[in-house]
Amino acid sequence: MKGTVDITAETDKREISDDVKKLTILNLEEGDEGEYTASTSPAQKFQVQVVDCIGSSTAATPGLCQGKPGGRIKLALSDGTASPIAWKKATDKITANNSKYPGGVDKATLTIKNLDDEDEAKFTGGANGEGEHFSVQVADCFGGDTGTTVTCEGKQGKDLKLRISGSVTSGSVTWAKVDGTFPGGCEKPGPKDEGLQLKTLTAPDAGTYKATYDGKTVSFTVSIPGGGGGGGGGGGRGNTTDTVVVRTKPRDENGQGGGGSVLSYSPALLVTVTLVHLLLQLAA
Template sequence: MNFSKLLCLVLVYSQQLGQVLANETPECEGKTDGNAVPCNGKKGGALKLKVKKTIASTEPDVTWEKDAALESDTKYKIDGVKNINLEIRSLDVPDEGEYKAKVSPEEKFQVKVVDCLGGTSASPAMCQGKLGGIIKLGLSDGTVDSISWKKGTGDVVAGEKYQGPVNEATLTIKDLDNDDEAKFTGGANSKEEHFSVQVADCFGGGAGKTVECNGKQGKNLKLRISGSVTGNSVTWAKEGGELPDGHDKKGTKDEGLILNSLTAPDAGTYTATYAPSVTESFTVKIAEPKASDGTTKKAPTTSGGGGGLSYSPALLVTVTLVHLLLQLAA
């Protein structure tokens, strides 16, 4: 095996290992002072709440509540010595709220569901959001004091773009656009967490995989790789042809490709090669615009005659052959 192939495999499996580690269930430990602990969990993932107090053998088992008493089932898993752990599975917005561990003193957990949990400076969390959409970033440790957020090196200021306070353990970015594709940092000095926000209409599926990307005629469509570029810029190509006129490449290393004002010839399979020989493929399909009555607009037909119906030569040949077969069978 030559060096370039070995390096490629190392990069691919390193990325997969990072994804596995990112999928580990985060833990959130309570406080014994009666204050609720902010606990962020990733949407679709799991979150474990853990009682801080050491429960004596003579004390009763911990009971858990959220509006009402909780029991182990497909949604919740209660385990550990004296039931000190509560795991919430398949996190979604309805799971947000205050959870209580009934011990003395009572411990409280304020759960929020986010799209992306923070990472390290060397391995920031990869956060993918759709153009025009919303993405919520969350600190894996929301207990730090003096929380602040930065985009690049500049401070994040509350406003229409950044919803709510910007000194809490979550940050919501609204109306995502290409300018939001940047490095974000949240937390406090020496305990900062890092996020790499990526914005596109359609993201790659990883090395050697093909994803389907649906666009609309006359609209723009942004494709983006899912990985990180460690070498030269990304090389974009279209199978069986050239990239459409007027396309734009986005990112410091051309991580994104924008197909402007889509037309029928823009449909096809696009490839992005990087790091140094990883390839992701995107099959672009283009839907025709809708008419005012909700039906799909059809491209106007042309014919050599007047205003009569127009048929393609292939259809005329087919109709003629079917007619002759029917006559022979009669």
């Protein structure tokens, strides 16, 4: 049971073993949180919480918590019985702030909202804010293991932040662009340049970037769908041929509408069409 409701096996969501002794919850989401009961004798209860990362008792290997800018992340203590529970960011105790830490700062889970670069820090939680360690990282795209390449999709005119996942033990991270010119105006957030913030993406920013640190190299392939021509062509159209794109409007959820067309003109063709319309009006 979940709460007071009997549950059954459900494709893509729950699996119950043949001997009914094991329940597997698939594709976890917040709606799966709650108290589950197995009708053994005596009954056995399970409190399910869905979190992004769990703390580590070792500061050298903290729980890794990765989130995207503007998103949120939930940290959880592996031992929720500590008392009184408090949280620290670096060495400062976190105080109540519902707009940043909804759900409170005195529970076994800490939710951080509206993630930004300021949230990149070491967090600790437990009795009086001590005991379990977390490393919070914020980026649009995180690097994998050394020697691997991850694919990062950006948007034309928007910022894109790349970041290594590992920690830097000596020196700082060196960033390089494999194909084309390294973009100007970018930033390298982090005390050891762990991130690369590409500003206001344009077509030439697409390509492969490499982050080198501690003898390791991680690669990121940045793509910008709809960004126009290749590396040297700027953000314009991929060719010079004027075209008219016709898109069919989909029917709505009630099956109404549809069948019509939306015409999308390239700028040059739109001027031509406008002039033709004016000439037709004058001729009339």
